[in-house]
Amino acid sequence: MSEGQIDEGLRAELQRQGIWVTSMQELYNWGRKNSIWPLQFGLACCAIEMIAAAASRYDIARFGGEVFRPSPRQADLMIVAGTVTKKMAPQIVRLYNQMPDPKYVISMGACAISGGPFKQGYNVLKGIDRYIPVDVYIPGCPPRPEALLHAFMELQRKIDSQKLSGENKAEFLKPEQPSEFPVPEFGEHDLNPPANPKTYRPPKLERA
C-alpha cells in the first residue's frame, strides 16, 4: 500500500458504519478534477464544436468545466481547438506560460495534433506539442462534442491519479520541472526555433 492511501475493504466497512474516511490527496484531486476551468480560446472550426460542448445539449458543466475564463491567470486547462498557424503559435505559448500551475492542455482535432490537412503548408504549425506539453489528444476533423467530453473525462482521470507526495508525485509539484516554455520568435523563413529541442521528439520516419 502506498503512502496516503487506505485499504479499500476497511474504507468500505467504515462507510457502511457511517464514517467517511478520505485522504488529503483524494480530497484535493476530487476538488481539482471537478472544477477544471478552461481558457476561453478558440482558433478554428474545432472551436465551434467546443462551443457546442459548452452549450446546453452536451453541457460540459456536468463535468465541472463550464467556467470558461477570459484570462489565462484564472484558467487550469487550455483547449487548443483548431489550426495553429505559425503566426499564432508564439501567442499560444505565451498564454500557456501565463497560466498558473497545475495546468493542462487538450490538443483538439487533427490540426492541433499534427497540422492536419494543412500539415505540408507553409504557415501551419505541425502540432502544438512542438512547443508545449499536451495531456490529451483528440483526433477528428473536427472532433464531435462527445469526443471533447471524453477527453475531458480522461483528463479528470489523470488528475485523479496524480500523487501529491512521494517519488511519483505529479510533475507540477517538482520544482525542477519547467512550467514555462520558451516562446518562439518570428524568423525570416520560419519560427525560430521550429520546435522546442528540449521537449520535442519528432515522430520516427517510416516508409508508406
Next chain:
Amino acid sequence: METLEQIKNRAELAVRGAKIDIVPNPGPSQQSSLLIDNEHAVEVAKFLRDHPALNFDFCSNATGVDWLDRVVKKTTKVKQVVDGVEKEIDQTSEEKIPGYLEAVYHLYSIQLKHGPLIIRMRTANRGDGARLPSLTPVWRSAELQEREIFDLYGIRFDGHPDLRRILMWDEFVDHPMRKDYVQPDDFEWEPTPHDQVLERAKQHYPPRPQLDGAEKIAGQSQS
C-alpha cells in the same frame, strides 16, 4: 453587360493614351479579361466605376498570378539554297519570355446587376520591378486583398494606404505563393504521401539497404 470589345473601346476613347488588350480565355468558363497598362490603370478603373453604362461599383475579388520565365519553341519554314537547289527547311527558334506577376480583379455592378468584368495588370518583371498602381483608391474593398497579394506574391502597390503583410508576420521575407518559393526543410512523417509530398518524403527517409542497394550489400556479405 457590354462585350469586352465595347468596354475596351469606350475606355480607350475616354482615357487618353490608355492601352488595353483583351486576354482571351479559351477554357469552358470563357471568362476573357482586359489587360490594362499600369500607367493609366487608375484612370481606367475610375472610368469603369463611374461610367453610367458600366458602373462597376463593386470589386469582389483581387488575386495574383505568378508567371515564371518560359521558353517558347517556334518552328518556321525558311527557304534556303543548299547546293544550288532551293529547299524549304524547318528552322526552330527559341523565344524567351521573361516572367512577370499579375494582379487580377473581378468587378461587378450591383447597381446594374452585371458582371463579372475581369481586369488584369502585369508587372515589368518578378524582381525589383514588381510594382503596380493600387486600385484601393477606386475600390476600397481591394485594400485587404491587395495586402494579401503583396504578402503572398510580393507585388508592391503604389498608392496603397497601408501596405503591410497580412497573413505572414512582418519579419518574414519570402512570398509563399510564388512558384519558386522554397519551404523550410521541416518534413515530418506523413501516412500517405503523394506527388510533391512524396518527393519531399523520399529525401528524408532513412536508407533501406536491403531493398535500395540489395545487390551491392549481398555482394559485400558474400565476400
